[in-house]
Amino acid sequence: MKKTKRLYNDKYIKRVQNVVGLILVFGIWFVLSNYTDIPNLYLPSPQEIIACFIKYSEDIPRHIISSMYRIVIGFSIGSLLGILMGLMIGWSKNVRNTLEPLVEFIRPMPPLALIPLFILWFGIGNKSKIIVIAFGAWVVLVVNTIEAVRNVDPLYIDAAKSLGAKTGDILRTVLIPAITPEIIAGIRVVAANSFGMCVAAEFMGTEAGFGYMIIEGRRFIMTDLLLVGVLLITISSMLVNGLIKLIERRITKWVPRREE
Structure with a gap:
């Protein structure tokens, strides 16, 4: 009590x-x-930001939907591919010897520096933006998953084998539960990064999205609109992070946590 x-x-x-x-x-x-x-041009007041929200209230949902569409698809594709490839590389020696050099070669490449190349290959539309986000998510999570698999205590795997567990059983009952907390931590990092990569890709050209709002604010020297775009990114990112934390608590109930 x-x-x-x-x-x-x-x-x-x-x-x-x-x-x-x-x-x-x-x-x-x-x-x-x-x-x-301090001039309002440099620091608009909270009242001006609220007024700007109200002024553009009809357009804001369109910008949110456009960016979140790119983020969700790119984040999902990149995360899925990164986790699956990381799991294979971390678990199988043959796959590791084949693919790990490729991962180590690609890992230092900054996704933002590749945006012009992706636009050249896939056009200025959603496809190039989604691929930028997916690439950024993949790079982080493939490395994160490889390290998570390597950090699993071999004693747990040996104990499962001694009890007659097959590879599928070991993956399902030992490996995946052991690496889930680390993977979710990586997913939270990737989710936050995805917003930044989406905005950077939108800076290169788009008709709607968070990046469009920021570019328009800069173009017409409307600092209030620029900050509205930044605040929308912040709020959306916080909501996504909160959702991931909620899912984490539900699927990793066995993990001890410090009382908050």
Whole structure:
């Protein structure tokens, strides 16, 4: 009973601290933008940002849908391919000897530097943007999964083999549960990176999306519109991260966690 009460109090205190932190940030922003000599061109006030949200409220859903479409598809394809390839390389010595040199060669390539090349190959449309995001996700997760497999204690695998477990059983009951927490941690990193790669790809040319809003804000010197685009990216990324954390808690209930 005491432990439950303490946990409740800790969660309540944490929420209060979170709210206080947000109020502090917005309070400083409000004061700097309204009661100092900083021009609104450099730092629009919260009121101007809200007014901009309202002004473009009809267009904002279109921009969100356009970017999230690219992010979700690219992130999903890259994550799936990265995890599957990483699992094969980490598990099979023959596959590792064949494919790991290729992975090590590709890994240092910055995805953003390849955007012009992908546009040349696949055009200025959604395809090149999705491939940029997928490539960035694949690079991170293939390496992440390889290392996760290597970090599994061989004693667990040997114990399963001694009990007569076949390869499929070992993968299903030992390896995959053991590497899942590390993979999900990698997925959270990739999800956040995907927003940045999407915006960078959209900078090269698009008719809708987060990057389009930022480019339009810069082109017409509308700092409020630019910041609205940045805030939409931040909020969307936080929501995706929260969803991944929720899924993580549900599928890794056996993993001990520090009390928050």
